[in-house]
Amino acid sequence: MPESKPPRTLKHATLERLMHYYHYIGEQIAQQSMGTVSSSEIAKLLDTDDTVVRKDMAAIGVRGYPRVGFKADEVLAAIRDVLGFDNAYRAIIIGAGRLGSALASYPGFSRYGLRIDALLDSDPSRAGAIEGGVEVRPLDELESIIEAHNVGLAILTVPAEAAQPLADRMVNAGLRAIWNFAPTSLVVPSGVLVRHEHISVGLAELAYHLNRRDTKEASE
Template sequence: MTPQPKNSAIKGIPEPTLRRLPNYCQVLHRLAREGVARVSCTQIGNELNLDPTQVRKDLALAGAVGRPKVGYETEALFQQMEDFLGWNNARDAVLVGVGSLGTALLGYRPFNRYGVNIVAAFDTNPMKQGSEVHGIPVFPLLKLPNLLERMKVHIGILTVPAEQAQPVCDLMIMTGIRALWNFAPTALTVPDGIIVQNENLFNSLGVLSSKLTALLRGEDKKDRARQARRQETTS
C-alpha cells in the first residue's frame, strides 16, 4: 500500500543519533525544570556543541514535530524522547558477575531513571551468593533460568571475565534475555534479533593512549630539535 515504508522504525535510525538522544533528554529535562516552555534546535545545539541541523534531524527521527518560528514545547519534547527511549518506565534487568565492576554498577542508582532496573545479580562464587549488594540479592548462577522463568526480564548485564562471557551470554539468551549490555572485553556471538551493546573500556583506552603517545612523542621530538639547535649555536 504505502510506497515508502516509513514505519520500518529503528532499523533506519543511525546509531550515532541513538547515542545522542540521552544528551537531548538531559538538556530538555534541565530546561523544563528551569521553566523554559519552548526550545529551538539552535539552543539545544549550543548546549551540547552540536550543529543545529543535526539536532533537528535527530529529533525528527525520534518522531518529534516542531512549529516553524516557534520551536518545540520543552516538556512535550522531553516526554517524547523519554518515551522513544523507553525510559519512562524502567525495564527489569539482571546482572551476572559481581566483581568490582559489577558491584559498582549494582550501586549506581541513576540507572533507574535511565530505563534499567536491576532486580537480581548472579555469581558462581559461593562466597557472594545469598548476600545482598547495595540492596540487590545475589544468587548462584544456576538459579538464573529459574528466576527468569518467573519474571519477564529482557535486559542482561554482563560483568564477568572474558572467558565466561560467551557461555553466560548463551545461557541468558536461552532463558529469554533480549538485550545484552556487555562489559566483558570480548565479542559475543548471538542469534539474529538479540541486541548487544558492547562497553569495552580497552577500546576507549586505545584512543586515549594513542593520542597521548603521539602528543608526547611529538613534543619530545620538538624538544630534541630545539636542543640540537642550541648545541649548534653554542658550538
C-alpha cells in the same frame, strides 16, 4: 490491531544522540527552568550540526515552533516514549565483582525504566550478600530467575572466557538483550541485541589529546 504510528527503525548513532539530548535538556531545565531550546543550542552543546538535531527531532515526531525552537518538555516526553523509559523492564547483573557491584549501586538506572532484579555470581559463598540494594544469587539460578522475573536484559560483567557460555545459557532461557562489559565479542542469534561496552573507547579521545600536546611541546 490497535491504531499505531508506522514503525520506525532508529539507528545506533541516533539513539545515542537522543540519550545525550535527554541529558542536556534535562540538566538545563533543572538549572534554568528553560522552557524552549533551539536546534543550534543543542548542536553546540553536543558538538554536532543543527541539521542533524532537526532530523533527529523529526524522526521522533517532535515539531519546532517558529522563532522559539523546540519545547523542552515535548522533546523529553518524545524521547521517553521512543526509548520506553516509562515501561519498566527487568534486568539482572552477572558477576558481582567491583564493576557489577558498582552498576548494581547506580541510582540512575531507574530513571530509564531499568530495574535490577538480581546480581548473580559464580562464587556460591557470595550468595545472600546485598550490593546496592540487590541480592547476590548463585549462578545456577540463572535460568530460573530469567523465567520467573521475565528478565529482558542481562548486564554481563564477567571475565572474557566466561562470557560466551553464559550468553548461550541466557539466550536459551529467553533473554533478548545483553549489555556486555566483558572484554570479548559475543555470538548470539538474530533478534537478540548485544551492546558491547568498551570502557577504553572513551580513552581514545583523551589519549589523542594528551599525546598531541606532548608531541607539540617536545618539538617546540
